[in-house]
Every structure is written in C-alpha cells, then in structure tokens.
Amino acid sequence: MTHEALDDRHGVIWLDGEFVPWSDARLHVLTHGLHYGGGVFEGERVYDGHIFKLAEHTRRLHESARELGFRIPFSCTDLDEATLELVRRQGIGNGYVRPVAWRGSEQISVSSAGTSVHVAIATWEWPHVFSASAKEHGIRLSTSRWRRPAPDTAPVRAKAASLYNICTLARDAADEAGFDDALLLDYRGYVAEATGANLFLVAGDELHTPTADCFLAGITRQTVLDLARHLGIPVVERHILPGELSTFDECFLTGTAYEVQPVRAIDDHEFQVGKTTTVLREAYTRLVHSPAPERGRASA
Template identity: 40%
Template sequence: MEKADYIWIDGKVVGWDDATSHVIGNTLHYGFGVFEGIRCYKTEQGPAVFRLHDHLIRLRNSAKILGFEVPYSVDEMVESTREIIRANGADECYIRPLAYIGEGGMGLAYEDCQVNLLIATWFWGEYVGKGTLERGSRVKTSSYIRHHINTHMSKAKACGNYLLFQMARTDARRDGYDEALLLDANGQVAEGSVEHFFVVRNGVLVTPPLTHLLDGITRDTVIVLAREMGFEVREEAFSRDYVHTAQEAFFVGTGAEVTPVVELDRRPIGDGLRGPVTKQLQDAYFDVVKGRSNSHTDWLTYV
C-alpha cells in the first residue's frame, strides 16, 4: 500500500501521520469494530467509487449486528468519502471506513463508549499478488476452519473476525502460495481469506451459498453480470475435490476484483491458466467499474 496525505476522522480531515488513536481502546484490544473495503476507479468522467452506497449500508448493518450504531448516516458518509478522495487528489484508490472505539472501554461492556469513524484512502494494486489478474494465483487449502455459523456474527464485517483470515493467509504466503482457501466446519469449501470463490464446470458458475458467509458486494456484482451474459450461476455446497476437477476457478472481492485461481494444493485447475470464462467476467467487471460500459451506471458514485 502507498499512504495518502490525509485521513477523515469524525468530521475532520487530518494529516496521515496525525491520525492517531489512544492505546487504551476497546477496538485495539478486543477487535470490536466494523469496517468496509471499497474501490475508487479512474474513469473518463473522473474518479468513481464502485457501489459506495451498498458498502456503507453494509457498514451500518454490520454495526447493528454487533449491537452498536455508526454515528453518521449513509448520505453523510458518502459525502465524507468524496471529501477525503478529493483532499488526497486520487484518481484511483482503496477506501477503508472503520467504525471503532478509539479510547476506553476496557471492560467487555462497551455501552458508555464513544464510537468513532474514520475514512482512509490509499493506493492498493492487485491484492492477491502482482500479476495474478493475468497469470492467476496459486492457492493452498488452509488448516484453519471457517467460523461456524454460531461462533461469530459472520454476516458482520467485524474487525475481530479477521484474525482467522489473517492467520490463514499468512500461513499460505509463508508456504509459497498466493492465497488460502478455507473450508467450513462440514468440510465444504467456504471462501478465501477475504474473497468469495467460484468454480466453472461445463460453462456453469458454481459458488458456495451465503449461509454463513458475508454478503459479498463483488460476489453479487459478478453473479449479476454473469447472468446478463447468459451464464448459469448456481449457489451450492461443494468439496475441495470438486475444485480439482473444475475447468476454471476464481476469487472475487473488492481487493481481489476478479482473480483467477489456477492451482489448488499443487494441482492445476483446468490447464493451469486463466480460463476463457474468467477472462470474460474480468473484462465485463472492469468495463463496469471503470465506466466503459453503459450498463449499471447507478453503481458508480463520481467524486
């Protein structure tokens, strides 16, 4: 990542190095907070944030699931997001809103704590790894199990939930892979560390159901685009050996965008290269987010 000049915190634009929080804060110690990952893309009409309202609605819903309220409306956060992008002069950037408790609340009861909100931006290229959008990513099945549906509030994009994903991805990277694939408590494929997962079999897209997964905005985008392109999309549980015999596989997410998966556990998927269906979906996705398509213009919020 490349840091920017400014960060928005509780209604003020402050310098990057001045955006600090007290070390005695509930979120720092216990992970009690919610966040979003959003991208702003360079278009011919200027910088445009992709599905900004949907992301900020999910941020407020995540807080509601955890039992607190983000102290700003969606419309206020939209304008604050545009403000910080303009302040940093960015044509393209990654956007990170975070609702957190910056000071106090060392007991697990947090009712009297003030909730803070920051919105940061920075440049972040290919999240899974440089060059993986074209050449594809190598993936390892993680030894860590995706949270059981009643273990965590898995529909919330909560800070503390990501300890598991961080450990899974770190282990995979240390073993020479680009990313991890987590299974659920029943041994079925769940997701990557921060990505939803699709396989392509006989021209049909198959992805795990959202039973205990975050309701992914990029996932929804890809499903909508794929169906508009005439592809059948099925949501169903499947095991990792189902992946080994697929023709194609790919990750989707704000960071990952649409990243091919060409190998799982040292076994090539298909011919071990980015597949034609994945390439079609990549092209359709980037046409929309970069404003090159006349469809779904309502998904773009211009800065």
C-alpha cells in the same frame, strides 16, 4: 519484505467528522475495539475518480456495526459525502478507500456499555493486489487448517475486524508455504472462501459458487453473479465439498481488492484460465470503468 509505513504519509484522513492531518489520525492504547475486537471496516475501490458501489459499501459498514451491537453516529449520506470529498482532496484517480468504525476508550471491561463509537476514512493510490503476471495467469491457493466459524459462534455476516484473525493466520501460513493465498473451508467442511475474497468454480459452461451462509456474501460476488446471469451463464449456488474441486475446469476469486482474480491451482489440483473466467473478468473491468449513477463522482 519491508513495507512503507501507513501512519506517516501526506494529506488528510477523515476522523469523526473532521479532516485531520494524516499522521494525527491516532487512537489511545486503551481503546475497547483494540482489546476486544469491536471494530468493523470496509474496502472500496476508486476507478477513474469514481468509487465503485460506494452506497453499498457504506450501507454494509452500518449493518456490520449493527451486527456487533453498536450504531455508527454518522448517516450513510454523511459518510458517502465525506468519502467523496476525501477522495477529491487526496486527488485519488485509481486507489483504495478504507472506512473503519470502532468502540472507544471509556472502559476496559469486556462489557461495551458506555463506549463511544468512532469512525475514520482513509484513501490512497493502490492499483493492484497481485502482479500483472499473477493477474493474467492466476494465483495458487493452499487449503488452510483454519475454518470459517458457524453463525452461532461469530458474527459471520459482519465485516468485523475480529473475524480477520482467522484470515491473517491462514494467509501467513499460505505465504510461508510459498502460495499466494489460502482457501478456507467452513465449520462443516464445505469450501468457503479465500482470506479476502469469494470463490467461484466453473464446470463445463456452469458457474458454481459456495452458498454464503457463514461468510461474507461480497459485493463483488453479487456483481459477478448479476453479470453472469446477464450474459446467460448458468449459475449454481450450493455447498461444495473439497473432494469435488478436481472436477472443475476453472476457478477464480472475487473481491473489491482482488477484482476477478484467476486461480491456477488449489493445492495439487490445477485449473485453466478459461473462457468463463476471461469473459467475466472483462465484463467486470468494463463495468467498474463505466460511469454509473449510483457510484458517485469524486472529481468536481
């Protein structure tokens, strides 16, 4: 599959406090973050000119950097304002926002002492990850041989670029085997998440989701848990073994990019796109399109 290059587009990218022409937003090959994985990022979505949960994403970017031992040199308020202005300047109605922060090029030792911290924000139109048919009828996952690491092995609470090595290996293997995405187990063998989204399962009228003790507890996951509780759907957060998957009727993924994405199969086990998935997907769609004070408005 060929993709349009991301480094040569029109418009501007916010880089270290300035709006620079898109193709000038570059960094040096001896960047510490590139060699040793010292980078954190966010993925945000724009709906009807609003950025959904902007403040939560910006806060998580700061917290992810702290987990990796560096401090972002712009306040959350500064980054929120820069993001809103960028989305306005780029004229994004429905799209994606990618903030990223990384350690600079002051030294090539593994030690990060003395490295500067840089931040960039880019945005582009990007309506959906999966096709309309996959969105409606569900995607197929294969269980990966790669696992989410233990909290004393990696900074599992951070949205850290280095952790996405595991996701890319898992996703590429799933793609090659003809699946849409991979399911990763954790270091203990419990069901964890997909490569860019959290996992939910439905048994009867109960919603189950893995305890997020070694992977990202996504902002969408929390939103869906809140919606479920509000709708009176019983929620169970617990450790789930892969052998239990066949006892569930429905399955879906949640994430900023994936939204509420039905899953129709994990390996050989098939699920239906049932009532609970549909109700929660509709509630989520209504929420992201309804103006809320905390979301911030990008259009003047």
